[in-house]
Amino acid sequence: MDKLKILLVDDDEDDRQFFADALEGVELNTELRQLENGKSCMEFLLSDTDNTPDLVFLDLNMPIMNGFECLEAIRRTPHLKDLLVAIYSTSSAERDIEETFEKGANIYIKKPSSFSELKKSLKQVVKMNWAYHLNDFKKENFLLKI
Amino acid sequence: MENSLVDDIFKTMVDNADTAVLYTEPLVPNSLNAKEYLVKYANQQAQSFFVISSDSNENYTLEEIVKYDELLILANKVLETGEDENFSIIVKEAVSILNYHVRIRSFHKGLLFALSLIKPKFITDNESKLPLGNLKSRNRELEIFNLFGIRVLDSNDSIITYLKPVLNTTGNVNDFRIDYINNRIGEIANDDSAFVEGKTILEYYPKNSENGVLEILAECYTTGENKEYTKEFIFNEESVWLTTKAVKMNDGLILFSKDVTQEKKYEAQLFIQNRLLSEAEHVANIGSFRWNLVEDQIKYSDNVYRLFGYDPNEFDNKYDRLLTFLHPNDIEKVKSSFKVARRNKSKTDSVFRVYTKSQELRYMNTIGECYQKEGSWYMVGVIRDVTKQIEAESILQIKNTELKRTNADLEAFNRVASHDLQEPLRKIQMFVSRLDEEEEGRLSNRSQGYLSKIKYSSDRMRNLINNLLSYSKVDEVGEQPKRVDLNDVLKNVLEDLGERINDLNAQIESVSLPVVNGVQFQLEQLFANLIGNSLKYVKEGVQPNIKILGSIVSGNKTEVETLLPSINYVKLQFIDNGIGFEKKYQEKIFEIFQRLHGKTEFSGTGLGLSICKKIVQSHNGTIMAKGELDKGAEFTVYLPTLL
Known part of the structure; x- marks a missing residue:
């Protein structure tokens, strides 16, 4: 398999750094692109269709265009409707989690409070990426409650 | 008694009766067509009912005076069959609807009509009083009265008395001799007619000189005017009220007396009830009214006047006067509200402001309902002073607004706590964990200790935020209550706590638990x-x-005051053999941020039991703690059962 193309959309610089560092710890050939909000995410996804990522990590609370709106925009776009989207947020409110799944999210990851947990989560998501490609994906197996 | 006197008595009786009596005879003997009948006699009531002018010499035919076809048809029927007809007719007049009972029968050579009002008539100001004239002289020629004997008088409901005046030497009436009295007197005074006849009224009942009866009768005799009076008499130590109508006849007086003792008793009862009502109104700060919509007369109870700051009957009882009390801005509202109620004969319920006599502004609530009685329309209702309620309501409204604001503040705080407080905390924890990982083994022992302290403190802070959040979320109207099997609840919780239970090698004992809402x-x-x-x-x-017990108990079988005695509760007990607590803390441990132990001794935020209490309360239940130091703790929860 080629490099796994991952897109992280998060306005928080620290969190992006944590993510990038944790991903490096995952022994896998990945290529990470980082964007700061939903708007720039959509601009990228709509213009550069050659580089459509395999997996998107989407923060919810972002300026200009938040994660919910971005998720909706993704699902409205024909060539992106099957894109694997993982929500990556601090919120643990049941309402938020449910809403993202209603809007078409595939995974929900609560931002952890320790670095090792973050590494663990990312490894799982990669595993899930495989399951997705093997058509063996079940949503409930990948709702990560941390 | 001579026959001629009986005739006269009877004629007077019929002339003065409440029943309209009309006698007709055919032009041609034995005619079978009611239209050919002429009026031969009509008493006062009949003259007024059929509008027969007694001035003219005309011979009225039945057809001329009877405006209702129904009457003629039935009169013909009586002629055909010879049998009596009894029926009722409804007569619509300008301001009233009257219901008469009518009786038509073959009588003597003709037909006799008797009409009596079933419902009392609504008396108008211009009620016609037709003078007696030629018709009366014609009446005198009638022989019909000869057909009646003393038995008819005796079967009358009234006491009928015929009096002859006793004159003194100066020619003034100073007593009356009872020439005739029918046997009704026996039922009232227990005396025979024969015993009474021949005596004077003062001999028979001496008090007649003091109670005004003699005076009234003397006046009736002297002036010839009819008199009516109601007096109390004592016969055999029992009070009897009689209403008497006195009519001058020939050289004497004829009296028709009715026993109205029952009515008087009702009147007395009514008086007492009115007094009670008046008292009740006073206590309840309520007034009542009865408004004759046709005549615009409002009868207020005394308390209505008091509500407006006046003495009873101090102001005029017209609608317009009532309007003058109103706050200028409320006049139109009240007017239209009453207008609608009057037009639709519907209920009215309105609140308005009035100025009392001392110019004090008060809020009044009026509820009124329309009804019809005796051909007229009335509105009855109550007036309440609702100033206190209105004031209380407005205070409540202010408090409500404040509460809404407070709730909004709390919600804002929740948002801040859930996201904005957790974010920086998570960052601290992230950086600490990275530091810990990357500098492992390179930090001095002291620095490693500091790092541990940071970790511990931030963990505690996270715990605290989470607990604060759950505490404030208990009341959030999120999920609707459903059937919950407590066995499932226990299973899930034990699974979550599995690791700790294993670590401690704790023993958990439980029974089968009920279902709750x-x-x-x-x-x-x-x-x-x-x-x-x-x-x-x-x-x-x-x-x-740890023992977890569950059972169902009736609210009245427990000694817990906060439980309703009428319903059943699920009683849950959580009993452990831990360190327990001192009895004096039984109440206190449920208070927010209440900790019995030092922070280092046992980890905790001091919110756990407060959350428990809030959850139980939001389920309409009660939670209690029982403990003894070193003897373990026992928590009892009561939750209402499904039914």
Whole structure:
């Protein structure tokens, strides 16, 4: 398999750094692109269709265009409707989690409070990426409650 | 008694009767067509009912005077069959609807009509009083009265008395001799007619000189005017009220007396009831009114006047006067409200402001309903002073607004706590964990200690924020209560706590638990907090044992005051053998941020039991703690059962 193309959309610089560092710890050939909000995410996804990522990590609370709106925009776009989207947020409110799944999210990851947990989560998501490609994906197996 | 006197008595009686009596005879003897009948006699009531002018010499035919075809048809029927007809007719007049009972029968050579009002008539100001004239002289020629004997008089409801005046030497009436009295007197005074006849009224009842009866009768005799009076008499030590109508006849007086004792008794009762009502109104700050809509006369109870700051009857009883009390801005509202009620004969319920006599502004509530009686329309209702309620309501409204604001503040705080407080905390924890990882083995022992302290403190802070959040979320109207099987709740909680239970080698004993109506995740939190507490406050060197018991009890079988006696409760008990607590803390441990132990001794935020209490309360239940130091703790929860 080629490099796994991952897109992280998060306005928080620290969190992006944590993510990038944790991903490096995952022994896998990945290529990470980082964007700061939903708007720039959509601009990228709509213009550069050659580089459509395999997996998107989407923060919810972002300026200009938040994660919910971005998720909706993704699902409205024909060539992106099957894109694997993982929500990556601090919120643990049941309402938020449910809403993202209603809007078409595939995974929900609560931002952890320790670095090792973050590494663990990312490894799982990669595993899930495989399951997705093997058509063996079940949503409930990948709702990560941390 | 001579026949001629009986005739006269009877004629007077019929002339003065409440029943309209009309006698007709055919032009041609034995005619079978009612239209050919002429009026031969009509008493006063009949003259007024059929509008027969007694001035003219005309011979009225029945057809001329009877405006209702129904009457003629039935009169013909009587002629055909010879049998009596009894029926009622409805007569619509300008302001009233009257219901008459009519009787038509073959009588003597003709037909006799008797019409009596079933409902009392609504008396108008211009009620016609037709003078007696030629018709009366014609009446005198009638022989019909000869057909009646004394038995008819005796079968009358009234006491009928015929009096002859007794004159003194100066020619003034100073007594009356009772020439005739029918046997009704026997029922009232227990005296025979024969015993009474021949005596004077003062001999028979001496008090007649003091009670005004003699005076009235003397006047009736002297002036010839009819008199009516109601007086109390004592016969055989019993009070009897008689209403008497006195009519001058020939050289004497004829009296028709009716026993109205019952009516008087009702009147007395009514008086007492009115007094009671008046008292009740006074106490309840209510006034009542009865408004004759046709005549615009409002009868107020005394308390209405008092509500407006006046003495009873101090102001005019017209609608327009009532309007003058109103606050200028409320006049139109009240007018239209009454207008609609009057037009539709519907109910009215309005609140308006009035100025009392002392110019004090008060709020009044009027509820009125329309009804029809005796051909007229009335509105009856109550007036209440609702100033206090209105004031209380407005205070409540202000408080409500404040509460809404407070709730909004609280919600804003929740948002801040859930996201904005957690974000920086998570960052601290992230950086600490990275530092810990990257500098492992390179930090001095002291620095490593500092790092541990930071970790510990930030963990505690996270816990605290989470607990604060759950505490404030208990009341959030999120999930609707559902059937919850507490066995499932317990199973889930024990699974979550599995690791700790294993680590402590704790023994958990439980019975089969009932089903309740509740919010599953909250009940799980309740169980988790209570069992979690038992796992936390264990006694060193003793195997932890936790018992979870459940049963159903009736509210009146417990000694818990906050439970309703009429319903059943699920009683849950959580009993452990841990360190327990001092009895004096039984209440206090449920208070927010209440900690019985030092922070270092046992970890905790001081919110766990407060959350439990809030959850139980939001399920309409009660939670209680029982404990003794070193003897373990027992928590009892009562939750209402499904039914």
